[in-house]
Amino acid sequence: MHKLLYQRIIFCNKCRRSMFVGPNARYLIHLARHTAFNKLLIFVAVLALISFAPSTISIMSARKGSLAYFASEEQLKQEKVVQNTLQKHSAIKSEQTNRLTKLIVRHAREKKLDPKLVAAIIVVESHGNPTAISEAKSVGLMQVHIPTWGGVIDFTERNPFDPEVNIDVGTTILADYLKRYKDLGTALTAYEGNRDPDTSEYLAKVMEIYRPGSTLPRKPAAPAETP
Numbered sequence: 054m055h056k057l058l059y060q061r062i063i064f065c066n067k068c069r070r071s072m073f074v075g076p077n078a079r080y081l082i083h084l085a086r087h088t089a090f091n092k093l094l095i096f097v098a099v100l101a102l103i104s105f106a107p108s109t110i111s112i113m114s115a116r117k118g119s120l121a122y123f124a125s126e127e128q129l130k131q132e133k134v135v136q137n138t139l140q141k142h143s144a145i146k147s148e149q150t151n152r153l154t155k156l157i158v159r160h161a162r163e164k165k166l167d168p169k170l171v172a173a174i175i176v177v178e179s180h181g182n183p184t185a186i187s188e189a190k191s192v193g194l195m196q197v198h199i200p201t202w203g204g205v206i207d208f209t210e211r212n213p214f215d216p217e218v219n220i221d222v223g224t225t226i227l228a229d230y231l232k233r234y235k236d237l238g239t240a241l242t243a244y245e246g247n248r249d250p251d252t253s254e255y256l257a258k259v260m261e262i263y264r265p266g267s268t269l270p271r272k273p274a275a276p277a278e279t280p
Contacts, residue, residue: 131158131168138172142262143181153181153194153216160220164228171195171224173262174244177255183216189246195223198246202226 124132136154139145145153157175161168178196179185191198192213199208202222211218230240238256245255 128158128162131162135168135172138169138262139176139181142173142176145181149181156216156220160224164224166224166228166231167263170259170263171220171227173259174223174227174241175220176262177258183219184214193219193223195219197222197226 132154135157136150139150139153140147153175157171158168161171175181175194178191179194181194183194185194185196186192187196189198190200194216197213197219199213206222211222213219213222227240227244230243231237234240234243241256241259242253245253247253247255
């Protein structure tokens, strides 16, 4: 008892308990968990793995990478189609194409749009230039019309020249038009700002990239009103 009184006692805020300093189980567990001794043990363990089982480190790194970005088979196919579309119809650099492809596919899938359609619109609207500005004050990859949408979206908070923001806003607008009109041709010409699909060159350009050689069926004319 006399001997215990002279032993130093410490309290660990992380362990939430007091303990005698010395060769006892509680103090040794504390050292292993919450002190520089723990870092030393980890460092020694990593050195041992590198020296005696280097393949283990490679496997762990590969697993971490695969968990960071998981894509379904369908998504990978869509990314390949979008990437091919951008490479064929624009002069975007390869490193930019990879990032842009993932943005297009992600936002298109979120809004239940065909990613290739979004890619075709980007090619026609801006040729993949995120800083493009038109005379009508439409900006960015998908040429979002600032005078129309500035009252709905706060562009002081969301930079329309940022590809992430521009594609998010553009796909939201397109999805709304498709839901409203339930017709691809009418939705595309509405996105362009033209209300007459029969006179829209824009529609033909987008469709030539989206579905080469195809034509959209014309909506039947409304019956004349009887007097």
